[in-house]
Amino acid sequence: MKAVVITGATSGIGFAVCRELAASNYSIIGVGRSEENCKNALKRLRQEFPNAPAVFFFGDLSRQTEVIRVGNEIRSYIDEKCDSQLYGLINNAGCVRSYYMTTEDGYEYQFAVNHLAGFLLTNLLIDYLIQSQGRILITSSASHKGMKMRWKDMMFKRGYNPLLVYKQSKLANMLFAYGLNDRFADRGISAYGVDPGLVKTDIGLKNTGLLVKLVWKFRQKKGVTADVPAKIYAFLLNQAEPLKGLYYSKSGEAAYSRQVNKENADRLWALSEQLCGMNQGGSA
Ligand SMILES: NC(=O)c1ccc[n+]([C@@H]2O[C@H](COP(=O)([O-])OP(=O)(O)OC[C@H]3O[C@@H](n4cnc5c(N)ncnc54)[C@H](OP(=O)(O)O)[C@@H]3O)[C@@H](O)[C@H]2O)c1
Numbered sequence: 001m002k003a004v005v006i007t008g009a010t011s012g013i014g015f016a017v018c019r020e021l022a023a024s025n026y027s028i029i030g031v032g033r034s035e036e037n038c039k040n041a042l043k044r045l046r047q048e049f050p051n052a053p054a055v056f057f058f059g060d061l062s063r064q065t066e067v068i069r070v071g072n073e074i075r076s077y078i079d080e081k082c083d084s085q086l087y088g089l090i091n092n093a094g095c096v097r098s099y100y101m102t103t104e105d106g107y108e109y110q111f112a113v114n115h116l117a118g119f120l121l122t123n124l125l126i127d128y129l130i131q132s133q134g135r136i137l138i139t140s141s142a143s144h145k146g147m148k149m150r151w152k153d154m155m156f157k158r159g160y161n162p163l164l165v166y167k168q169s170k171l172a173n174m175l176f177a178y179g180l181n182d183r184f185a186d187r188g189i190s191a192y193g194v195d196p197g198l199v200k201t202d203i204g205l206k207n208t209g210l211l212v213k214l215v216w217k218f219r220q221k222k223g224v225t226a227d228v229p230a231k232i233y234a235f236l237l238n239q240a241e242p243l244k245g246l247y248y249s250k251s252g253e254a255a256y257s258r259q260v261n262k263e264n265a266d267r268l269w270a271l272s273e274q275l276c277g278m279n280q281g282g283s284a
Contacts, residue, residue: 001053002132003027003082004237005074005125007061007118008093010037012201013139016226017090018045020234022052027082030056031070031093055081061093061117062103064276071124078128086128088237091118091173092139096216098209100160107275108155110162114169119176119272126184133188135242136180137233140173140193142249145257147171149264154271162212172268174256177246179265190242193256195249196229198222 004021008014009030018028022045030045032038038056045054055077059070078086094114101109107116122129122136129136147167150156156165173193180191200223204216232250236243245253246260273279 001025001027002087002237003029003078003085004088004090005029005031005086005121006090006092007031007121008139009056010034010041012203013196013199013226013229014090014092015041015044016230017092017233018054019048020227020230021237022049022054024234024238026088026237028052028054029074029077030054031061031074032056032058033060033093034058053081061121062109062113064105064116064120067117067120068124071121074125075128078125084128085132086125087132087134088137089122089125089129089134090137090139090233091122092137093117094139094169094203095206096162096166096204096208096212098162098212100156102155108157108165110165110169111155111172114166115172115176116272116275118173120276120278122176122180123276123278126189129189130184130187134190135237136177136189136191137236138173138177138191138193140177140195140247141167141170142195142197142254143167144170144174144193144260147257148259149175149268151267162208171257171259174247174260175265175268176272178260178262179269181246182262182265183269192236192243192245193247194229194232194236195247195254196226196232197224197250199224199226199229201226 010032038058059066097109103112177191177193247256
């Protein structure tokens with residue numbers, strides 16, 4: 001049975017992906033922010049799939065020490081229960097923040113959770129994924145289009161705009177997928193950015209101000225339920241031969257921004273290594 005790690009697995013798109021993959025006979029390794037949410041998610045999954053192998057690990061992924069702790073716990077679990085094989089990693093955890101907020105490590109919150117946490121976790125698990133010729137899926141968004149990386153002020157210390165910060169983090173997701181293929185395709189890794197479309201989840205209602213909450217309450221009504229995008233993830237994992245495209249939506253391979261190129265991907269990779277305290281080219 002193939003094991004897949006899914007972050008942000010306790011609600012919305014991530015939980016729907018857990019259900020979809022449990023139905024397709026994958027072994028689920030969920031990651032959630034709190035112990036309570038993880039317990040609830042496991043309970044709900046078990047009600048529907050009593051025999052599905054599933055385990056949840058919890059940790060606040062805005063904190064790099066927590067990403068490393070969770071990554072190491074997952075490594076031990078993969079060694080003990082999965083024959084040191086990891087077929088899939090879905091970096092899906094994400095958030096919105098209305099105001100400029102920094103994490104414990106001093107980084108802008110959305111950038112830290114939406115990009116840096118996935119970058120660090122992937123590097124912690126990459127050797128297992130290489131061993132399994134694995135696939136890495138990153139939840140991006142069509143909102144990455146029409147955005148450029150703000151290299152001179154990545155953390156938006158000046159002129160914080162929640163929408164632009166979110167869009168930049170989703171562009172970073174695409175650049176990370178590009179960078180992964182660039183570095184590891186010859187070792188059997190396939191990485192993808194996924195556009196889930198507009199989905200009715202509570203993302204805009206968690207830890208946001210009144211304006212963002214109001215906008216999201218109105219906007220989410222037009223969205224699909226999370227089981228719709230969950231099928232894209234299963235589709236990409238289920239292919240016997242990995243698909244060659246970089247960006248997929250529910251309509252199949254999709255066009256992405258011209259900002260997603262080697263120059264930007266290399267620049268973001270080097271910066272992310274630095275921000276995650278990793279050595280050049282090494283793992284965490
Ligand atoms: N909904 C959409 O229309 C849409 C469109 C495009 C892309 N996306 C992307 O889809 C992904 C999933 O979002 P969603 O819409 O399904 O919203 P969601 O239900 O709020 O899911 C986000 C998940 O990430 C977790 N998370 C947030 N901050 C975390 C932290 N510091 N540490 C650990 N886990 C954390 C959340 O846990 P808690 O609930 O415990 O906070 C939750 O499980 C995000 O990357 C988002 O950017 C969503």
